Amino acid sequence: MSASVLPALVRAEGEAHRQLPMPAEMYGVIALVLFVLLLALLWSFRGTAYKVRDKHSKPSGGHH
Secondary structure (H helix, E strand, O other): OOOOHHHHHHHHHHHOOOOOOOOHHHHHHHHHHHHHHHHHHHHHOOOHHHHHHHHHHOOOOOOO
């Protein structure tokens, strides 16, 4: 690093301290809830491929 950049980084490190808008644990809770909701969405489509395959695999008047 350049000699002029290092003092600027040291000063900026002390000034950059910010509070989070909510407790840190809440980010984990929100992520967990989001993953559970996505899992529920994915689970709701289970078996869909079999339904589509069965629908298209029935003979329909001699077409190949």
